[in-house]
Amino acid sequence: MARVRYVTKLEQIKQLSDSEYRRLKPVADKYAFRASDYYLKLIDWSNPDDPIRRIVIPHIDELREFGDLDASGEQTNYVAPGCQHKYPHTALLLCNEVCGAYCRFCFRKRFFMPGGNETERDVAPGINYIRKTPQITNVLLTGGDPLMLSSRRIEAILSQLRSIPHVGIIRIGTKMPAFNPYRIIDHPQLTATLSRYSTREKRIYLMVHFSVPQELTDRAMLALDMLMKCGVVVANQSPIIRGVNDDPDVLAELMRKLSFVGVPPYYFFQCRPTVGNEPYELSLVETYQALEEAKKQVSGLAKRARLVMSHETGKVEMVGLSNEHMYLRYHRARDPKNEGRFMIFHRDDEAYWLDDLIPVQYPPHPVHTHGHREHHAIGPE
């Protein structure tokens, strides 16, 4: 019998007072609520600002007017039902619209809303597209959370992908080790499947999502250990979120613990300006400074992650900040001519997103014209 129960109605949470429930019900009606009883037990209910609480329990300020439903313009990336292809070597298969719990700051909350229909249980059209597109060497299974699918279904998808010679890496984006580690611990069929398809020549990568050190419980660490023993490579990615992990000490503790268990931080994300996300947003400068302060407290292995913004035009890394300027660079670009492009913007401590920034225009700083390389100090086209 399953050891973890999913909770989909706010009224099931006994720790919420009647008045809190009445206040938050309209928020949960607008942006879906879901949690697991395992995850809810990690909340310190005596602390109204508990970070785990902020991750899954609705906040009244989500009702404030803010952002876009699809802040990264993902709708423009579809090449087949349930299949996005934005960067040459990587395709996404959106194979499930449910997660173990719903992060309040999710950038894909449109999937969980009435009318959300971007995921596809039938992955055949996406797999056919990948099969006939040889430059795709990486496939990311995402959603929702692919580990919410049955083990048999996951096996079917992995076996089809492994029959495509040009697909090397299969990535699975999942927060299940944090929301419900028993999905790994209690399911030998899942671990056996991962073990079968993560081979010496072609690994499976589990892109896990731990945002605060409290999520790295003994059970979560056991699940991670089991995954690694299957031959799966595990790496972490998380947004930096106001009131959750924006304190450099918290962030440093998270990075340190992840490095100890062998799960290197891979990406930290600028929280996307998605509808309902206003209470969770930090400005770009705040995000950058929190991460830089945290980096001072940890070893090299714990701070290899890049800070990126998943913008419609590409993955933009924030690489530097001065009193006057902000320095950004395309880590991945939709348009190949932007690949690696370095950009300088006027410092704006209120800016949340690339579109908020004003580029420094020509002429470039003399250091750029006298050196060997010329930097084009301009913004995205």
Ligand code: SF4
């Ligand atoms: S686990 Fe990922 S996809 Fe699911 S709710 Fe959280 S951020 Fe969104």
